[in-house]
Each structure stands twice: as structure tokens, then as C-alpha cells.
Amino acid sequence: ATQDLYVRQMLETQQGEENPGVRLALYFERMSDSITDPYVILGDEALMEFFRVTYSLPAEIGNMDVDRQAKIVESKLDLEDLADPEKVRKLVQRFTIMYDLENSVNTASAVSIMSGGGGSAGISSDTLWALSQIRMS
Template sequence: MDTYTSYQLITKDITKSLDQVEAQPVVKRDTDYYLANIGNVKTIDDFVKDTRLFTYAMKAYGLGDMAYAKAFMVKALKEGVADEDSFANKLTDKRYAAFVKAFNFAAYGETATLFPAAQQDTVDKYMRQTLEENAGETNEGVRLALYFDRKASSITNWYDVLADTALSSVVRTALGLPDSFASADIDKQAQAFEQKLDIADFTDPEKLSKFLTRFTSMWEINNPTSTAQTSVSVLFAQPTTVGISTDLMMAMQKLRF
């Protein structure tokens, strides 16, 4: 199943896609544990000592690969986000500040884990992260498209895009720029993006959809899908297709910037 078709299949009914992720036995078991126990956490030390809870929360915010860095996260959590010069706020990667804001022990102390941000909101983020990771296991282009779709509304300038390797990869691919372009002067990269795209379009669902259609189409051309059956096709019980699908060819014919 090609990149374009796989992405469209997932996003056609995103609620259904997320429900299917939530129903996976391992995901359900970990989520049940998280919801049953997170409200009992009263301190930062308690939080990081429960590896199962902490890892779940970190993954929800896209920080799963940093779950081992507990001392680093303790420092971020202790300083909070109220002060613009706090540790989390000074980090270039804004995911850390988002995590600290959700588990705001610095501001709310023992009640920090009782707020929606630490409870259902974190679960919702975990489901979306898992959906993207599952897709990425067999098609990185689908993962990138899902990620861009999730982040698009928060993009305010091209430097936000260039600071995020995944976002910038999507834009370069959609514009037909080589990976080597990423080593060019940062201001020249931003200027090139600005000349080709209106960043405000990313907040318009229809225009964003058109952009991601272009990206998934270009990704498929550059990275032809293997003939092996993908996890996406298994998840949705659809047969795989080999090569470029009719839907993809039709979508490509409509692409215009």
C-alpha cells in the first residue's frame, strides 16, 4: 500500500484509527495502569520512580527516548514553567516545556497529577504518538505526514519548522528539495520555504490536506513502497497494492502550488 493511500486510510476516520490503537492489548493494559495510578502520585520523586508511569507519560509527549534521563527531567519538573528562564523554557525543544506544564508539580504540588492535562489529555497524546509510531514501523512517510498534521496548527514561522528535523524533512520533500539542502544557511532555507509556501496555509484544513497530499505523493516517488504487506494494511484489513495506486496517480494530477 503506497504512502498516500496509507495516510488517507488512517486519516479518513482518525477517531476510528485511534480507537483501534487503544484496543491493542499492550496499549490497553498500560493505559489502564496509568489512569489507575497517576492520580496517586504526589511528588516528582514518586513520579520518576514509577518507571511504568513515567515512561508512559514521556512517550505521550514524544520524549520516550529520553525516559532514562530521570535526573534531567527532575530538574525540569522542579523548576516548572512559570519563569521564562526556567530550565524547561530555555530548552530549544518545546516538548519539555509542554511536559512540565502538564505535570506542573512546581505550581500545584501534590495535586499536579489530578488535572486533566496529566490524566486524559496525556492518554490522548499517548494514543496519537502510538498511532504515528505504528505507522512509521513500515512507512516513515506516513509517520511524518501524521506528525506534520498534528503539529501544523502550532507552526508560526519557518524557523519553527527548521528547528524540527521531521517538519523540515516534510517541507523539503514536498518542495522537491534534496536532503543536502538542510546543510544550507538557515536564513536561506527559511527564505526558500517562504518563497514557495504561505505558512498560514497550515492552519487551513483544506490547504493543509493538499500540502500533505503533495508530500505523501512525493515521498512515494522517492521511496517506493515495498511489496511486503504493511502493518497499516493489516490494521485496517485491506489488501496491499504494489506500486503507485490509482488514487495516488489521481492525487498527483491535481497537485499545484
């Protein structure tokens, strides 16, 4: 399990050098099963950025009262869905699209990297298969 986690974090770092959106997407995917309440998202800068971008919220949301922010998280995201890998996958896809739109990505898009497209900048099918074999406990 430790080795799998190390490999996963290295992948996040390597792919994140090409596109920070990919790093956020992979991080969210890895952390999603540990999100038990909206305050977990609010307390983690990367998770909050993932949430903000996914739902097209302004950066100024962080200036709001924390309890109001938590209500927004609860209204937009059913935390129970994070236990479903298919729903997490769809959420990650939504994020990658929204990230690319928000950041006008000119390099390999997060969508193409996450889907294995985009030539040499993409994640190989072997890497994607290896990731699918990692079981988080």
C-alpha cells in the first residue's frame, strides 16, 4: 500500500509539472474517499481549488464565512457520491474541462492527459491500468 501511494504521488507530481490541473485532479481522486464533511474540502487548499473550479465559483468564495462556504459545498456536492468511483471519475472529468476553460490551457489539456490522448504529454494506457490496480485502504 505504501509503494502504491508513493507511485501515485510521483505520478501526481510528474503530470502536474505539465499541467497543474492534472495534479489537482489526481489529488482529488486519491483523497475523495477521505472526504467526510464539507470542512475537509474547506481545510485543504487543493481540494478547495478543485471544488471551486469544478463548480465555476469565484476565487473570492474563500472570503466568505466558513459556515456559508460549507453550505455551498453541501448544496453543490453530495459527499456520499465520493464513495462511488464512477461518480468520482465523472467529477474529475468535469473539473478537467472547467479547469482548461478557466485557465485557457495552451499546452496539452488536462482532459487529453487524463484520457490518455494528446501524444507524448498524455498518461500512457499502461500507467492508467497501473493506477486502476491501486486499491486505497
